[in-house]
Amino acid sequence: MTLHKYINLFATTLLLLATAACGNKATTDLEDENLHGKVKSVTERQYMAVQQFDKVVKGDPYRPEEGDWDVRKTYNEKGYMIEYLQLAIGDNDTITVTSRVFDSIVPSRKLLEITDNEKGEVIRYEVTKYNKDGKPDTIATTDPFGTLQQMVLIDYEHRGQKETKSYYSNNGNLRYKQITILDGEYPISVTNYDSEGHMIGCRRDLWKKGLRDSTAFFDEHGRCLSRIGFDYDPYGNIVNQHGTDENGDPIKVETYEYEYDEQNNWIRCVFRVEGKPYYVTERTIEYYQ
DSSP states (O other): OOHHHHHHHHHHHHHHHTOOOOSOOSSOHHHHTTOOSSEEEEEEEEEEEEEETTEEEEEEEOOOSSSOOOEEEEEOTTSOEEEEEEEOTTSSOEEEEEEEEEOSSSTTOEEEEEEEETTSOEEEEEEEEEOTTSOEEEEEEEOTTSOEEEEEEEEEETTTTEEEEEEEETTSOEEEEEEEEEETTEEEEEEEEETTSOEEEEEEEEEETTEEEEEEEEOTTSOEEEEEEEEEOTTSOEEEEEEEETTSOBOOOEEEEEEEOTTSOEEEEEEEETTEEEEEEEEEEEEOO
């Protein structure tokens, strides 16, 4: 597999793995991100990896072709993220700030997200409403003047083990649907459909002891695009990602090497592809006293 094709697959994998079930959360945001202790904030920055003799050191700031990496996340004392800052690559300037408001009675229930730009001006609101069972059933995104930009309606079947998200444009037209099948709290199948009901992609997961053991990705025809397996360290962090592509050929092996603080949270990670260092991520973690 060529490096260009591999990088595209890697980006697609991250995007699809980020898709989560939307029902009642049994875990906090800290638990979801595998963070231990009374974490107050986490700042992550990525750099190009440079091999110097027998060591890997950070080089220039990592500038991906798509997306942004440098972030600062702040959590309340109950373990839920209350602020997300998108940082400019290579400095401390803020690109966007997203603030979250939670229910005072149900700490896990996010009611509102407000996103500001670098000038402190509101650019987006996201309001979440819940059904009588406490599950989110409507997520509305508006511009700063309250004009609807997108509406997501969520339906539940089979005692919440099947979730259907319908994404609508501001004029009420269906854009696409996403159906998630769960086994308990864990999504084992996530399938996307276009506005006419045609499947446009699917992923299926196997779980072991609360960790994702493997994932298979399928195209609109049901053909398997790739199968990926994951290995973890004792702290639940991925240390190895391997698999095969649509032809059954091995994809490039990814490995992750960590350094930890006293709370067993990693503060430095070297990401390698086929043994070659690709980028270095450094984290600064602040704790509540």
